[in-house]
Amino acid sequence: MSGSATELRLAVAARAENLALVRQALAGLGDATGMDEATLSDLKQIATEACMNSVVHAYPDDSEGRIEVRARVAAGEVTLSVRDWGVGFRPRPADARGQSLRLGLPLIASLADRFEVFAPLDGGTEVRVRLGLQGAAEPVQQSSPAPPREAEVAVTGDAARQVIARVMAIAATRVGFSLDRMSDGVLIGDVISSHDAGDFADKRVGVELDEPEPGTLWMRVGPFVDGGAQRLMEHMEVPGMDFSLAKLADRVAVETDKQGDFVVIELSRDHRAAGVAEDGE
Amino acid sequence: MREANSDPGYARVVAIPGEVRVSSPVDGVGVVALVGEHDLGTVNQVRAALERAQNEQGAVVVDLCQATFIDSSILGAILEGRRQATEKQKGYGVACDGSSEPVNRVLDVTGLRRELPVHESVDAALEAIRQRTGSA
Numbered sequence: 001m002s003g004s005a006t007e008l009r010l011a012v013a014a015r016a017e018n019l020a021l022v023r024q025a026l027a028g029l030g031d032a033t034g035m036d037e038a039t040l041s042d043l044k045q046i047a048t049e050a051c052m053n054s055v056v057h058a059y060p061d062d063s064e065g066r067i068e069v070r071a072r073v074a075a076g077e078v079t080l081s082v083r084d085w086g087v088g089f090r091p092r093p094a095d096a097r098g099q100s101l102r103l104g105l106p107l108i109a110s111l112a113d114r115f116e117v118f119a120p121l122d123g124g125t126e127v128r129v130r131l132g133l134q135g136a137a138e139p140v141q142q143s144s145p146a147p148p149r150e151a152e153v154a155v156t157g158d159a160a161r162q163v164i165a166r167v168m169a170i171a172a173t174r175v176g177f178s179l180d181r182m183s184d185g186v187l188i189g190d191v192i193s194s195h196d197a198g199d200f201a202d203k204r205v206g207v208e209l210d211e212p213e214p215g216t217l218w219m220r221v222g223p224f225v226d227g228g229a230q231r232l233m234e235h236m237e238v239p240g241m242d243f244s245l246a247k248l249a250d251r252v253a254v255e256t257d258k259q260g261d262f263v264v265i266e267l268s269r270d271h272r273a274a275g276v277a278e279d280g281e
Numbered sequence: 282m283r284e285a286n287s288d289p290g291y292a293r294v295v296a297i298p299g300e301v302r303v304s305s306p307v308d309g310v311g312v313v314a315l316v317g318e319h320d321l322g323t324v325n326q327v328r329a330a331l332e333r334a335q336n337e338q339g340a341v342v343v344d345l346c347q348a349t350f351i352d353s354s355i356l357g358a359i360l361e362g363r364r365q366a367t368e369k370q371k372g373y374g375v376a377c378d379g380s381s382e383p384v385n386r387v388l389d390v391t392g393l394r395r396e397l398p399v400h401e402s403v404d405a406a407l408e409a410i411r412q413r414t415g416s417a
Contacts, residue, residue: 016321020298023318023350041383048352052321103353103391110390 005074006033014055014065014084019048022069033073036134042111043071043078043131049104050082050127058086058125077113078131085124149210149218156197160205164193171209175217176269184248185217185267188236191245192221195235199228201260215269216250223260230254232263299323301330307407310372311338318350324358331362340372340414342406345399349381356393363397372414374406375399 008029012018023044030040051067059065070081109115112129120126151171155163168189172182189207197203201223208220222229233254236245246252251266299319304312311334319327334341343359345351359375366373375397379385388394400406 016324019320019322019352020318037382038386041386044350045352045383045387048320048350052352052354055321103356107353107387107391111386 005072007073008069008071010069012051012067012069014051014059014067014086016052016055018067019051019055022047022051025069026071029071029073035073035078039078039131039133043080046108046111046129046131047071047080047082049108050080050129053104053127054082054084054086054125058084058088060087073133076133078133079128080131081126081128083120083124083126085122088119088123088125148208149212150208151210152206152208154204154206156204160193160197161190164189164205164207167207167209171211171217172267175211176215177217177267178269181267181269181271184271187245188219188248188265188267191236192219192232195232199224199231201225212266217267219265219267220255220262221265222262224262225260229261229263299326301326303330303334305334305338306403309338310340310342310407310410311335312342312344312403314344314346315348315351315355317348319348319355320350320352321354324354327355328358328361331358332365335362335365335369335371340410341366341374342403342410343375344403344406345375345377345384346380346403348377348384350383351387353387353391356387356391359397360393372410374410376401376403376406378402 006029008025010022010025012021026044026047027040029035030043035043047069051069054065054067065084065086068081068083070083072079105117108127108129111131113132114128114130116128118126118128151167153163153167165186168185169182172185177185192207193205195205197205200206206222210218212218221232224232233244233246233252236252237243238245246265248267248271249265250268250271251264253264255262255264298317299322300316301323302314302316304314306312313327313330313334315327331341331343341362343362363373365371377384377388377394377399378401388399393399400409
């Protein structure tokens with residue numbers, strides 16, 4: 001196949017008998033571009049399912065509408081768009097025509113490497129998919145991000161204060177903190193959320209929460225840009241007093257991993273007031 | 282539409298219009314064979330054939346061995362046929378010999394090969410129905 005893109009644009013009336021026509025057009029595109037059989041087969045299946053959605057759901061009451069199919073083969077991949085100008089996706093308790101389309105969208109999602117549904121501003125629905133050429137027989141190596149220990153929150157701008165305060169409050173409640181101890185947690189949460197967002201990577205105030213053992217609230221704040229973790233520690237110092245809010249915690253430490261620096265804070269339910277030495281830097 | 286010409290690419294145009302064939306190789310069992318490509322354009326025909334076979338014969342085998350393409354509307358019709366067979370306590374089976382990759386793929390991806398289940402031949406489906414109901 002040449003390095004340049006090959007494109008197909010096809011418009012059909014939204015009628016069931018035109019699904020075979022769409023498949024034939026795609027087969028022709030596959031032949032012309034030397035597409036592997038497995039990818040072509042998946043492409044035809046996806047186009048059929050997407051067009052069927054338009055025929056059955058976009059244009060109710062047998063009204064005839066337009067379906068546009070666009071396919072583009074380039075750079076080791078094929079992209080497909082199926083567009084209609086119908087009523088769009090909406091919840092339906094049951095399909096009036098008795099057509100079982102519940103399998104259609106999951107089938108598209110299973111076959112495509114990437115699957116998106118849009119509601120264009122001028123109405124209707126557009127389904128876009130991407131398939132890697134010669135990759136259909138070899139499933140793409142999927143990597144799912146690791147689950148959070150319990151919860152992770154990252155928030156930008158002015159929303160940080162409200163979001164983190166609420167998340168801290170619910171986490172402290174789940175750990176079984178008293179009201180006093182919860183206040184300690186909220187104070188520390190306030191320090192975190194009011195800290196200069198510029199010290200956080202991507203300017204997102206990030207907090208990961210966990211209960212590593214009963215009655216202990218574990219927080220990992222960050223990742224920070226260079227020096228940001230230290231500045232948060234300094235931010236905990238109460239001006240004019242020889243006291244740091246870090247002393248409300250059982251443990252405060254700066255830890256580093258490949259993402260950057262983090263401040264780890266642990267608060268236990270039965271913390272014995274201030275004076276507990278911090279083992280952080 | 283362009284006519285086929287000497288370009289070998291055109292020789293690959295192998296669309297076989299969807300056809301439904303109904304037979305009864307064994308008393309009490311209707312075999313509904315889907316030949317060629319089947320989608321929303323033929324689903325009413327498929328659904329009617331399944332219903333007729335069930336009403337006239339009782340047990341039904343859906344034969345996908347000659348099908349070259351099926352979409353989710355056809356899967357829906359097959360599942361609906363199974364639901365009705367279960368309701369009426371009639372035998373029901375699906376056969377696919379694996380000769381069509383697109384049909385194999387859709388049965389595998391949706392998990393229906395195991396769910397239905399799908400037998401490797403019409404004879405195997407008939408035998409499964411006979412063992413379950415004694416009607417074939």
